[in-house]
Amino acid sequence: MTNTITDTTENALYHYSPITERPPISWPDGKRVAFYVGLNVEHFLLDRPSTSIWPGTSELVPDALNYGWRDYGPRVGIWRMMESLDRYGVRASVLLNSDVVHRYPQIIKAGLSRDWAWLAHGRTNSILQAGMERDEERRFLAEVVGTIADATGRRPRGWMGPGLTETFNTPALLAELGLSYVLDWTNDDQPYRLNVPGMISVPYSVELNDLMLFGNGGTGERFLQVVKDQYERLRTDSEHSGRVMALALHPFVTGQAFRAKYFDQALEFLTAQPDIWLTTSDEIAEAFLVDSAPQRGRRPDGAKPV
Template sequence: MDKPTGPIAHDRFDFSPIVDRPPLRWPNGARVALWVIPNIEHFMFDRPSTSITPLTTGFVPDVLNYSWRDFGVRVGIWRMMDVMQRYGVRGTVALNADVCDNYPRIIEAGNKLGWEWMGHGKNNSMLMANRAEDEERQMIREIHAQITRATGKKPRGWLGPALTESHNTLDLLAEVGFDYVGDWVNDEQPYPMRVKSGQMTSIPYSIEINDIPAFLDGKQSPQSFGQMIKDQFDVLYEDSAESGRVMSICLHPFLIGHPFRIKYFDDALKHITSRKDVWLATGSEIVDAYRAQSR
């Protein structure tokens, strides 16, 4: 029998059926709040991570998969920036803190575009689960400080690397000043989470409208992924007639940034932004609008 490693149930939030909630309204009568999350990441050279092929993952170094991921910061993110700017979409970046030191040109460009930066761990080779409390506390403090120094603004949002948490993560995030999190992919509206101090709001993130599960696990074609994005939006738009919804598009520049994939992302943004009552927002803007109605 597996040895228990923590409580058998969480106490972070109460069950809340969406059909029983008061209507949620977005600014200027918008029905859907859209946020796009580029995951901009740094990977350590001496260990495996997200891979396009398993053939070389046992080698150190794994030049094939490492360099495939490295395409994202060298080429893919710049193509994403061009497409998103075309449609007036600002990114809310899930940012590995190590990106700040390794790729400062990306920070400079994102700031010029008015993008938001949220914490995404130190790098994508180090996850958050199974860490001692003091170790995790120090790690989160260093990440918060590193992003603040590099971007010029304290990050509010957080997405764990691979959406991982320990039992202490939410409390430690709130303790340091993070106040919203995307790890819990269980809703289409924000909701409050209980933490020991400060405040924490869960914001809808998607593990399915997400290019890693779609392309690498689900073997979707670029065209079918673009259609998934449009279908997701169309249904959310209809459902939001009575109460606002949040739609996230979760992307990695080493995947979506390739020419044969990004044309379908471009087409999906064109489809979404053709509707006037869509709010193109950042994570913080969505959370603030939600909190203003839920006090």
């Protein structure tokens, strides 16, 4: 099997593996649900459409309405969220656009002092690598990873594409750069091995995600209830095998003043649960790789042979 996946009619990146037919996963100290905050720390270009709260002006240059909404995140929202994360001792797993290094160095400094985990998240959320040729993407990924490594003093272990985008070459190219996991495939409650040597998928969520929850008119009360419901069901499911709960957040959304208390209350609830492992996506990937080291007769994704 080659590392490059070119068949566009079948997903050769991973096998189908029902969660009921896998070897059990054990988290440290007997915890049942591994929880991490996926904090999207992003930069957006002024002259391109991107995530918008009001589509009516999204094609304008400049688009003061939508750009300003997004720009609230690094200016105000993230600092408000830091207060809650600090209050409950939660380390963020930062999905970092490499342009943030140059644009908002104060955020990098604050994250380093908090020992955040740093994942590569493209150069900017206004540029996707989807459609790139292999050599172009190799250069792009190397520049993104190198910029983050230089700024943080540690090489990223994980990747999430801007807009959760990849090419068929992305996982193999990331493996060449020494990364070990991706978040782009939001199809599971457990990590699993990809058919690219050394690469796994770690759960991320497009549903337990503030853009989805608040973007569809959701309230803070609903956000809090969804967080509780997610944890409680995953804890039930994890009786015999560990699960992962990812809370995907954007500072220009959750960092708004009128949502702050609900984020605070969500962390208060989660950090009080005795069966939760408060961790980072890096540590989840590392624990899974150790726990599921390939055994004779086991498929690359850890499932039983079929």
